[in-house]
Amino acid sequence: MIAAIVLNGFRALRRDRGALILSFILPVAFFSIFAAIFGGMGGSGTPRVSVLVVDEDGSAVSERLVGALLQEPSLAASTHPAGKKGALVPPGYTAAGAEAAVKQGDAPAALIIPKGFGAHPVALGPGADRTPIRLLHDSSDPVAPQMVAGILQKVVMTALPDAMANVGMQYFERASGGLTAEQRKSIESAMSRVPVNSAGQSGPQRDTGFVALDVRDVVGEKKQNSMIAFYAAGIGVMFLLFTASAAGGALLDEAESGALDRILSARVSMTTLLAGKMAYSALLASAQLTLMFLWGAAVFHLELFTHLPGFIVMTAATSFAVASFGMLLASISHTRAQQAAVSTLIILTMSALGGSMFPRFLMPETMQKVGLLTFNAWAIDGYTKVFWRDEPVLHLAPQVAVLIGAGLVLFLIARRFARRWEYS
């Protein structure tokens, strides 16, 4: 009896493609995606941290430090903006240029080596006489400045051993005055006070390492919790995709009930019908996003009303794109069950790759690029520009162009597939 019940269950499952996809393909797909994100399938293992380096000192010591930073495998350090292929190398970053680049999101952190650094590069212990390196960062990436600060201390130890020895001798002179037994004991006592690597510490001033750091959040220091916009966009787009999929699915309901036939026998063309369905879906998506951001403004102090133009542009473009995506899913599916299964698979995959579930900047570089194949990534990037980087609406052009362009292409493909409903 139990065997018959089990057999029936498997027979039904074998004929239900939607359930099969959800049962087997979706878990494997998700496992693969998260393995690629966290397991370094992109080929680079632990992701390298991008950091811009500005040498205002120009001393031999600072040049050696910059050289060591550029060769440090954990960092993707650069002293010049990326130039076009075949063109001359552009001028190096200035402190202002590096700060602007961090604000624009070109890199999550910048190190500014100030004038006079070479004279007093390192010291042992807090309050010592030394010139601090400025670490500018974008707190939307909370990991990068911590890594840069820690790796900097390591690089100093390996790249400037003479400076370390010199400072050690100075300590020695001050602490002992001679190498008697008592003095040696005194040196050992002094050396015991040398701090360990301070990468895990936080706060605006980090002067307990060998190199003093003056840390400043150049993007988020004046903001009220504006990273909420990142989460609102990330989660919002994912649910928008589900909503658009469901709205598009109404087309399949109408096809199954015969209402679609009746509508098309009236004075409604298939193009008009699809456009109407898409308009409804886009308006619904806009309403959803607006509600999410209003809630963010009311409860999480999201600065919505000072960023309205950018919000409107991004919401319109995102809604258009997800609505066309919903139309495509409906038009390629033959039944509602099939559409639900395919939608779930694609939407969850897009959301994982596109940064709705896990920030893209924390993914390996290859996975970050793969993420650009999703609506989620472009929408999140656009909203981040608006709410986090305070960029003008014109700077949203790449995101808007991709979302609208992709939306148009998907709509045209959906229209092509919808021909099967036009006539029998």
Place this chain on the structure above:
Amino acid sequence: MYVYHRCMGSATTAIPLRIDSVVKCFGDLTAVSGVSLDVRERACLGLLGPNGAGKSTLIRSIAGRVRLDSGSIRVFGEPAGSAAARAELGWVPQELALYPLLTCRENLEAFGRYQGLRGKALRDGIAWCLEWAALADRAGATVKTLSGGMRRRLNMAAGLVHRPRMVLLDEPTVGVDPQSRNRIFEMVEELRGQGTTVIYTTHYMEEAERLCDTIAIMDHGCVIAQGSKEELVERSFGRRSDVLMRFASSVENGAAWAAAHGGTLQEGPEGIAHFGVAQPTDIAALLDAAGRDGLEVIDVVLRRPNLESVFLQLTGRDLRQ
């Protein structure tokens, strides 16, 4: 009674429907095979045939929803599927093609708008439909709360909200109770009374007999007979009566025996033979012959031939098989 005046601005002198040598195949299956029909103004044409005869495909073709393999269909002189033809045509599909979460009024409004109605024309169309379908008191009820009969009536009304001059009713009584069926008959008769041309598909002979003045019998995609009920009966039986003779068990060579005595053996396990007799007393000769040939007759019925008899006579099959 709500009075609704149709706009007749696009009236034309062309006949409502002209079907000329229409062929439609789905793969290897020929659903409609060279059908030609003309339907005059204010007529009610009944397309009568068993399931799979091609009635619905023909109706969908008239509605412009089928790409024909050959032949042509014109609605009031316009090609089927053209904007002008669609405006003159109301199609009530066999399925309940409604929005289940919308109310009766909202459904009518939606389908009215799809037909291009706005403002007063739309309001008038909705009001007429609600009254015609006896749903005025349920105008605000959602479809899913309606009874089966009410849904059928609303399904019909949704195809007529723009007050077309010709209506295609594709088996509108499927799955409804006798009371609701009678109400639907009254609705169709009311339409006819208002001058609407009606094409009505059914596999219920009594519906075609009651509602239609012209009947086209379809089988295997072809129109095998066409005319009024009387004409069809006259053509098949003359003045003869129909005799149904049921045997005790299936008869070996029954078909040959029935044919030898001027009848047909109905397909199926029941072993019913049909004969046309000029006089009721001719039954005695048939019974004698059956007795001589060892056939045990358990039931004999004498009846005036009807459309079902015609269909059996023409195809050897029951209409509802």
